[in-house]
Amino acid sequence: xxxxxxxxxxxxxxxxxxxxxxxxxxxxxxxxxxxxxxxxxxxxxxxxxxxxxxxxxxxxxxxxxxxxxxxxxxxxxxxxxxxxxxxxxxxxxxxxxxxxxxxxxxxxxxxxxxxxxxxxxxxxxx
Numbered sequence: 001x002x003x004x005x006x007x008x009x010x011x012x013x014x015x016x017x018x019x020x021x022x023x024x025x026x027x028x029x030x031x032x033x034x035x036x037x038x039x040x041x042x043x044x045x046x047x048x049x050x051x052x053x054x055x056x057x058x059x060x061x062x063x064x065x066x067x068x069x070x071x072x073x074x075x076x077x078x079x080x081x082x083x084x085x086x087x088x089x090x091x092x093x094x095x096x097x098x099x100x101x102x103x104x105x106x107x108x109x110x111x112x113x114x115x116x117x118x119x120x121x122x123x124x125x126x
Contacts, residue, residue, distance in 0.1 A: 059113075059114060059116070062109065062114040063114065063115065066106070066109055066114065066115070069102070069105070070102070070106075073098075073099075073102055076098070077095070077099075080095055
């Protein structure tokens with residue numbers, strides 16, 4: 001039992017050690033020549049006017065999250081479709097339950113307007 005976990009611990013230790021050595025080596029080997037241009041907000045282009053904080057509508061995040069969910073669904077369905085005859089009818093029922101749950105989630109998101117792209121645009125005062 002312990003040798004199995006020792007291998008995992010050794011792998012994690014090597015990964016953390018590699019990351020630490022890489023960070024320390026890059027900090028020691030990089031050139032460090034700060035000047036006013038490098039310390040400025042922008043090295044090229046025009047200076048920012050007004051607030052640089054941009055508020056993104058939450059619908060974009062919801063849409064991206066739905067995309068990830070259905071992308072992972074495709075990862076589950078493809079191997080199942082390749083081996084469905086060997087798995088039998090129980091696997092068919094399980095996949096139908098999985099797809100129904102995802103469809104209900106899609107219907108809920110659609111009903112809440114998470115997939116609507118008609119975001120109202122604020123008009124600027126002239």
